[in-house]
Amino acid sequence: MSNLYVVGQTGHAFVKIGMTTRSVDKRIADWDTGSPFDWIIHMDLQIDPKESLPALEAGVHALLHRYRVRNEWFCADPKAVTDAVADAVARGTINRTVLHRSTPEYAARWANQPDKKAA
Numbered sequence: 001m002s003n004l005y006v007v008g009q010t011g012h013a014f015v016k017i018g019m020t021t022r023s024v025d026k027r028i029a030d031w032d033t034g035s036p037f038d039w040i041i042h043m044d045l046q047i048d049p050k051e052s053l054p055a056l057e058a059g060v061h062a063l064l065h066r067y068r069v070r071n072e073w074f075c076a077d078p079k080a081v082t083d084a085v086a087d088a089v090a091r092g093t094i095n096r097t098v099l100h101r102s103t104p105e106y107a108a109r110w111a112n113q114p115d116k117k118a119a
Helices: 024-031 050-063 078-091 104-110
Strands: 003-009 014-020 039-048 068-070 073-075 096-102
Touching: 003 024, 003 050, 003 078, 014 024, 014 050, 024 039, 039 050, 039 078, 039 104, 050 078, 078 104, 096 104
Parallel strands: none
Antiparallel strands: 003 014, 003 039, 014 073, 039 096, 068 073
16 A cells, blocks of 8 residues: 545644655654644555655655645645646656545545556
């Protein structure tokens, strides 16, 4: 399992755009050391092949550079992030993407993107 994720916390406009080869829930558990805010998984996109994940993450970060707050944290609305992910996927060497789960604002935009599958 290789995932690109977009997560945030309730009551905050910031999102973290990152990658993991574990479940996103386990990744969040690594950070959740007494935070008073609940985590929101805006997007959990499974990627194949996993070797394309670092380039995809870097591509999304580059497309959203003007929204970067610090490292993997961005202050951007869901549409800007979803558009950047879709654009980075379209430009990359990704054989298959599966939207594992998302909040409605992400799912609505991603539903318009065809699933890229290996020929």
